[in-house]
Amino acid sequence: MTDNIISTAVIIGAGIFGVSTAVQLARRGVNVTILNDGPPANGASGRSLSWLNSARMRSEPYHRLRVAGIDRYRTLAAKNPDADWLRFDGGLTWDADDERNEIDAAYRHEVSIGYDAQRLSAQDVSRVVPGLDTSGITPQGAIFNPGEGWVDLPTLIGLLLKEFSELGGVVVTDQGAAKVVIEGGRAIGAQTANGDLHRADAVVLATGPAVPKMAAE
Numbered sequence: 001m002t003d004n005i006i007s008t009a010v011i012i013g014a015g016i017f018g019v020s021t022a023v024q025l026a027r028r029g030v031n032v033t034i035l036n037d038g039p040p041a042n043g044a045s046g047r048s049l050s051w052l053n054s055a056r057m058r059s060e061p062y063h064r065l066r067v068a069g070i071d072r073y074r075t076l077a078a079k080n081p082d083a084d085w086l087r088f089d090g091g092l093t094w095d096a097d098d099e100r101n102e103i104d105a106a107y108r109h110e111v112s113i114g115y116d117a118q119r120l121s122a123q124d125v126s127r128v129v130p131g132l133d134t135s136g137i138t139p140q141g142a143i144f145n146p147g148e149g150w151v152d153l154p155t156l157i158g159l160l161l162k163e164f165s166e167l168g169g170v171v172v173t174d175q176g177a178a179k180v181v182i183e184g185g186r187a188i189g190a191q192t193a194n195g196d197l198h199r200a201d202a203v204v205l206a207t208g209p210a211v212p213k214m215a216a217e
């Protein structure tokens with residue numbers, strides 16, 4: 001590798017963003033160290049509903065990002081057809097029977113952008129999703145999106161970390177909050193709470209909701 005190509009990286013955060021970024025870099029030959037404050041998946045990724053969707057009204061750029069994400073998860077599902085941690089059985093949603101009910105507007109919006117959507121009454125739902133107790137479905141009905149899915153993020157993070165370790169990646173967990181170390185105006189690595197410095201050509205912030213504050217610092 002030449003001097004201006006990144007050969008080492010430190011990633012702060014072992015949620016789905018940090019761990020998937022780490023595997024992608026390791027597959028390309030970068031020596032990566034992940035630093036996490038607690039055990040892997042102890043942030044949003046460990047609590048997520050993990051519904052793979054771009055349902056309802058969203059901005060065009062955010063919709064495109066979410067559809068790109070669903071595309072990658074479909075590729076992963078095709079490679080793991082028997083996985084019980086990743087499924088594309090479709091998504092069903094409905095709203096409360098009050099003034100915030102947006103089922104009609106959401107359905108019209110989804111159809112207008114070509115997002116696969118079906119408007120269902122409670123009776124239709126029992127046909128499409130057999131076994132579901134439909135008594136809670138409100139008179140405005142529900143939307144079924146056949147192309148949507150679900151992923152168990154802690155399981156996926158565990159599988160990605162296994163590949164990461166096999167590629168020689170280093171995972172440092174349960175070390176408290178790490179911080180970026182700056183020298184001469186650029187990031188030269190990251191330091192764990194106990195003072196261990198991990199030098200690298202690049203530092204990736206994957207600390208979930210803490211990213212804006214850490215980047216600002």
Ligand SMILES: Cc1cc2nc3c(=O)[nH]c(=O)nc-3n(C[C@H](O)[C@H](O)[C@H](O)COP(=O)(O)OP(=O)(O)OC[C@H]3O[C@@H](n4cnc5c(N)ncnc54)[C@H](O)[C@@H]3O)c2cc1C
Binds near residue numbers: 037041050177209
């Ligand atoms: C209840 C809930 C439901 C959700 N449902 C959905 C859904 O249905 N569909 C969907 O697409 N998204 C959903 N999300 C959002 C989705 O889960 C998150 O966008 C995603 O998990 C974020 O991943 P991340 O890796 O960026 O952050 P995180 O998973 O939060 O990972 C960041 C990691 O960094 C660690 N960390 C933070 N600061 C430091 C530091 N200084 N040093 C070391 N480590 C640090 C944290 O402990 C954490 O492990 C949901 C989120 C929640 C909370």
